[in-house]
Amino acid sequence: MSSSHSSNGFAKHAIAVDVVLFTIQAGTLKVLLVKRQQPPYRGAWALPGGIVGPEESVDDAALRELQEETNIGNIYLEQLYTFGEPNRDPRGRVITVSYYALVNWQQFQLKARQRVSQADWFPVKRLPELAFDHRRIVDYALERLRNKLNYTTIGFQLLPKEFTLTELQGAYEVILSQRLDKRNFRRKMLQLNILEGTKEFKVNGRQRPARLYTFTEPKVVKLQEKGIIVPF
Amino acid sequence: MSSSHSSNGFAKHAIAVDVVLFTIQAGTLKVLLVKRQQPPYRGAWALPGGIVGPEESVDDAALRELQEETNIGNIYLEQLYTFGEPNRDPRGRVITVSYYALVNWQQFQLKARQRVSQADWFPVKRLPELAFDHRRIVDYALERLRNKLNYTTIGFQLLPKEFTLTELQGAYEVILSQRLDKRNFRRKMLQLNILEGTKEFKVNGRQRPARLYTFTEPKVVKLQEKGIIVPF
């Protein structure tokens, strides 16, 4: 049985959260997956997530699950969509609220835990078979991410505090799967007045060092009023 | 108690759906509200909605609740957001999945039912005190509606099958709370190639009759590739 009734007569349901965590590593957009230890889909890869507890908010549950499987805390999770079909889960009815987030690879540490034997990053372009309807959730998250990239500064979360414009452009190109014009990209980004050039330079080997910039806004910024960024 | 545990050990929660139904009547953007018959918030106005049943999908529950309180079926509901704070509902924990939709006033019939003694339309600019956090849900729905208007044809749902360009412009103006330039609006709409002029005219009294148009696409259309409609 998937649903029960309580004393006040309301049907009750198990609620899960699932998190699509993106990063860029080695020039590739990747998603964090964990290997399932329990049936159903035992041994299959799945999104990190789990069941919402009795007294926690759904947002908190998503954060908690992510923290249990990674060392990342203090992350900005954005709610994606709620999937409420009765037959998503073979065990019975589980409604899932999905989230997505972006993390910078450098600041990131994996940490194995409890039910999770393995966690690993997979390129979004070559995902393994996923448990449940998680493939659909990843696809939806990617679509949303690409959209948001166009009118917010969400993509900056993939970068360290100080970054070069080439690194920023690289992040956009990897997410959009599309090459962008260097001059137009730099002009547009600098015109937004959300970047501050530092006096430091990144020495990258045997080339000219690149100026490091910082993001001056405290939070992700909506850009619609300042001008939409796409399509370069 | 708000949550219980079932045999498989999962915490379970009551799930509600709430629907923000918009229409335009007498040149005003309005929202459908129902008067609560039961505590909590007995006598207060609230969004139409209710508890998701054991075997129905969340989307279906939203449609069902709307049909129980109106005569409208076959409507396009769009999922808005899931509110999962533990203390939204004084009875205990209820997670709500919110939806919004637009209907054409003419095609609409109200129908009183069951727990609902009254249902009525209220201007979004002058809402009464709402039960729970429903005011916040309405605000969020309106924000989303205004955004979507800019890159989809969602606004067409407010109009009958055949409509004049002036009526279409009026719908946009009412939702955006902003006057638009007649010539620019008409040019942009016609350039999108989603309208077909009929050979009929609407006689509006003692003025020149206006040509009636139909929307040629079967569904709501995303316009991003064809060009964003805002800000006129």
Place this chain on the structure above:
DNA sequence: TCAAAAGTGTTGTGTGTACACCCATGT
């Protein structure tokens, strides 16, 4: 003939797009 809304074009301005070369550094 008058009132009231329908309908129609042009011009200036800003933004997106395409495109090629010199610069600074390490080896």
Place this chain on the structure above:
DNA sequence: ACATGGGTGTACACACAACACTTTTGA
């Protein structure tokens, strides 16, 4: 001196924004 990525400006096309008058009808 050469290889590598960093960094810069201009010209064209197109879309948006502002703006006023004529047309058609009913009363």
